[in-house]
Structures are given as C-alpha cells and as structure tokens.
C-alpha cells in the first residue's frame with residue numbers, strides 16, 4: 242500500500258493506493274482515483290511558466306501545458322519555452338507551442354495581453 | 355449616489371460586484387488601485403484554481419478572467435486608490451486621471467485582500483544586504499516583470515507562496531537549497547509540499563529557523579538552527595548554507611487600514627472585521643469579503659463568500675435590512691477563529707456557512723457545534739491542519755434557542 246497526497250486540487254485528499262491492483266481509497270472524487278494510479282505507474286504534472294511577450298502592457302505572458310506531461314520532461318519543456326517570444330495581442334487558450342517536446346500536449350497562453 | 359461601491363478588484367471584489375448586479379443593484383462601481391483587475395491572481399500563474407467551481411484546472415489569471423469577462427453594467431475604476439471610507443458610506447479616492455473624488459453609496463463592500471507579513475525579516479539578526487524579498491514580491495518580479503531575483507535561494511516559512519516560489523525558481527534554473535519552517539508542521543497546503551518541494555528534492559526543515567543572514571552588499575549565506583518547543587533556537591544545532599537570496603513566506607495579514615479608519619470593529623483572531631452570516635460588518639450597510647476578512651487558501655471559497663456579500667449589499671441598497679436575534683459563534687478547544695462570528699438565523703436561507711481554522715495538526719477527530727452542553731451538530735474529519743481552512747454548514751433548524759454556539763475539535767467517538 243502506498244500513501245500519497247492527491248495534488249489534483251487544493252483539497253489534498255490522502256490516498257492509499259494498492260501497488261498491485263492500483264485500487265485507490267481516500268479520494269473525494271474520481272480524479273483522485275485516476276491520479277493515484279498514474280502517480281505510481283507514470284507520474285505526470287501540469288507545467289506552468291511564463292514566456293516573453295512584446296508590445297503588451299506587461300512583458301511576460303503566463304502559459305501552461307494544456308494537460309499533464311511526463312514529470313521527467315518538465316525541464317525540457319522549460320528550455321523550449323525559453324526560446325519563445327510572443328507578440329501581443331494574445332488570448333487565453335492561444336497555442337504557444339503545439340505538441341511540446343513530442344508529449345502530445347500543447348502549451349497555451351493563460352492571460353489576455 | 356450609487357447602489358453599491360466595491361473596494362478592491364481582486365477575485366473577492368469582482369465576485370461581489372457581479373453578484374450585487376445580478377441581485378438587482380442598479381449602479382455598481384468597483385475601485386481598484388492597480389492598473390488592471392484580478393488582484394493577487396494575476397501573479398499566481400500556477401494551476402489549481404477553480405477545480406471545485408468550474409470543474410476545470412485553471413491558472414490564477416484564467417480564473418480571474420472568468421469574472422473580469424462578466425462585468426457588463428458594472429463600472430470599474432482602475433489605477434484609483436481608496437483613501438478613506440466612512441460609516442455613513444462615503445468613499446474618498448484619488449487617481450492620476452480624475453484626481454481626488456468623493457463618492458456616496460447605499461452599500462459598500464470591502465475587498466482589499468491581504469499583504470505579506472514582513473515581521474520575519476525584521477526579527478532576523480545579522481547584516482542587511484540586498485537579496486531578501488518577501489515571496490510574493492519575488493513572485494511578482496518573476497511572473498509579471500520577468501526578473502529573476504537570485505540563483506541560490508533559501509526560503510524562510512512554508513506558506514504557500516514560498517512553496518510555489520521554490521518550484522518556480524527551480525524550474526527557471528535556480529537552486530533552492532532549503533525551506534525552513536519554525537513550526538513543527540507546514541503552513542502551506544500538503545499538495546504544495548508534494549509538488550513544489552518533494553518533486554524537486556528540496557529539503558523542508560521543520561522546527562528550524564534562520565538565526566542569521568550573512569553578507570555585506572548581497573546575501574552570501576544564512577545560519578539555520580533547530581528550535582525547541584518554545585520556538586527558541588537551540589545552541590549547538592546551527593549550520594550554514596551559502597545562498598544569494600532569502601525569500602520570506604511567513605504569512606499574510608488582511609489589509610484593513612480603511613476598515614480601522616472607519617472605526618469598524620476588527621476581530622483580533624482574524625485581523626479582519628467581525629462579520630454576520632451575510633458578510634455584513636458591525637457597521638450597517640458595509641460588507642466585507644475575501645482575504646480582507648480572513649486569509650483564504652482556496653479562491654473557490656473566496657468567490658462563494660463574496661457572492662453572499664454582494665447579494666446582501668444589493669439587498670441592503672434596495673432597502674431590505676437584516677434583523678432579528680443574533681447568535682454569537684465562539685471558537686472552542688482546538689479552533690483558532692470562526693467566520694462569521696455572528697449569525698442572525700432569521701436572515702439565513704435555511705443554513706449558515708461557517709469557516710474556521712484549527713490550531714494544530716489532528717487526525718480522526720470530530721468537529722462539534724455546541725449550544726451550551728448540548729451538541730447540535732458534529733462532523734467527522736480524518737485530517738485537520740492549520741494550513742487548511744475548514745468549512746461546515748449548520749442548518750438553521752438545529753440552532754434552536756441558542757444564544758451562543760461553540761465550535762471545537764473533539765475526539766471522534
């Protein structure tokens with residue numbers, strides 16, 4: 242049995258995961274069950290950061306991966322983000338990098354600038 | 355004369371304004387001192403907002419935009435600082451464009467949020483070099499202005515902002531050497547310990563503190579020591595860490611200068627105004643919501659509480675005053691405060707929401723609500739921690755003839 246904390250939402254339910262069947266208990270919602278299983282088999286994270294933006298009222302545009310990426314790829318995605326410069330206007334949901342580092346996940350903007 | 359003036363355009367102010375409009379207030383004005391609305395959410399670029407409210411995992415700016423995009427028929431003054439509020443509901447403010455102004459309202463909602471405690475900084479002995487920041491200031495530099503505050507950091511305090519910044523700086527290429535917490539438990543959400551410290555192997559030193567900051571012009575290192583149960587450093591346990599930056603994440607304090615100035619009574623337990631079930635302060639027609647009332651860790655709760663405040667402000671502006679018997683809510687064993695502090699059952703829609711924090715980390719306990727010796731409601735909890743705000747709902751039917759209700763942490767049967 243593995244004891245882990247669900248990080249999907251700020252409630253932070255304490256999960257117990259069976260290492261053989263991946264059955265999850267202690268979760269308050271179905272997302273917790275899914276998290277408990279992936280955390281033990283193939284841990285993933287949503288990555289948030291900022292990229293440069295020109296001609297906007299501020300000089301950094303916040304972005305996030307539009308889904309979870311493999312935990313081990315976080316620094317690779319960070320390097321990819323460092324190479325990006327956006328030009329205002331940018332809208333929430335605009336794709337900043339499609340299929341980032343071959344994860345099948347897009348990086349999207351999270352602020353209208 | 356406006357129906358409702360809201361002071362502060364963070365998530366609390368925006369939700370209150372929208373709710374006031376939707377509940378019939380004709381003229382609603384939001385005054386914000388920053389150049390845009392959204393409050394602290396604009397710099398909280400991490401995700402985890404709105405899962406309960408929108409069933410989506412949003413970043414702070416995205417969550418804010420859900421409200422900022424719904425401001426039709428609401429007037430917003432940005433870049434405008436409120437200087438004074440009076441109990442006869444006059445608001446005095448100043449802006450670069452319009453200069454000094456005096457505005458009248460039938461109802462006012464206070465939603466000024468929090469600011470960071472800096473006391474930790476002042477009490478650390480040693481040199482006063484550059485490189486000591488509050489975590490929130492560092493967050494603003496990095497996420498909005500694009501400046502990295504340092505390359506080698508130590509974080510004092512395990513509040514959420516510090517934890518979030520530990521991850522943020524690590525991802526941006528800095529080395530975060532340690533997070534140092536005075537208390538034997540973390541002040542932040544457990545999920546942030548997991549995904550901000552554990553994910554990056556950043557050590558968390560519980561029951562430790564920084565006893566000295568070294569460096570002439572720039573921070574060169576810190577001395578850390580273990581503390582005893584009295585929170586005093588234990589001689590002989592000191593060790594040094596080299597670093598160029600110290601971030602302080604030692605808590606938030608509600609920003610209540612305006613509230614105090616108006617003479618509205620403030621609860622020393624929350625550092626915010628005393629409030630009734632509908633978020634009305636003890637000064638009739640003035641309401642308060644969000645971090646200015648008590649520090650929240652979940653914006654979803656801020657929005658819900660603020661909608662109640664906005665709706666009540668609209669009602670008041672339209673001439674409907676709350677009245678009836680008042681029940682005092684008290685914090686008993688293990689509970690450090692409750693919000694609201696007063697409940698008027700006649701003014702509740704069948705139930706009252708109660709928020710509070712516990713004093714310590716507990717497992718398998720029961721939260722009880724008592725009328726004298728009689729338990730009127732109890733709620734089982736597997737886990738309780740001071741860093742996580744608790745929420746219970748008490749049906750009016752259970753309040754009975756109570757004059758006073760006491761909320762405590764007790765052994766589960």
Ligand SMILES: Cc1cc2nc3c(=O)[nH]c(=O)nc-3n(C[C@H](O)[C@H](O)[C@H](O)COP(=O)(O)OP(=O)(O)OC[C@H]3O[C@@H](n4cnc5c(N)ncnc54)[C@H](O)[C@@H]3O)c2cc1C
Nearest residue numbers: 362364365366386387393394436466467515644645652653
């Ligand atoms: C670093 C950090 C991380 C967080 N992470 C999460 C998370 O992951 N998930 C989650 O759900 N919640 C999170 N929260 C909590 C949530 O963001 C806050 O509880 C919420 O933003 C509080 O909203 P507010 O409107 O009360 O305050 P604020 O957002 O602080 O807004 C107050 C506004 O009032 C304005 N103001 C103040 N005084 C005046 C004046 N005199 N005149 C005019 N305007 C004034 C300020 O400029 C500001 O815009 C986090 C908070 C912080 C600080």
Ligand code: SF4
Nearest residue numbers: 247250253254270273
């Ligand atoms: S199990 Fe559900 S409610 Fe509990 S922390 Fe995970 S996502 Fe949140």
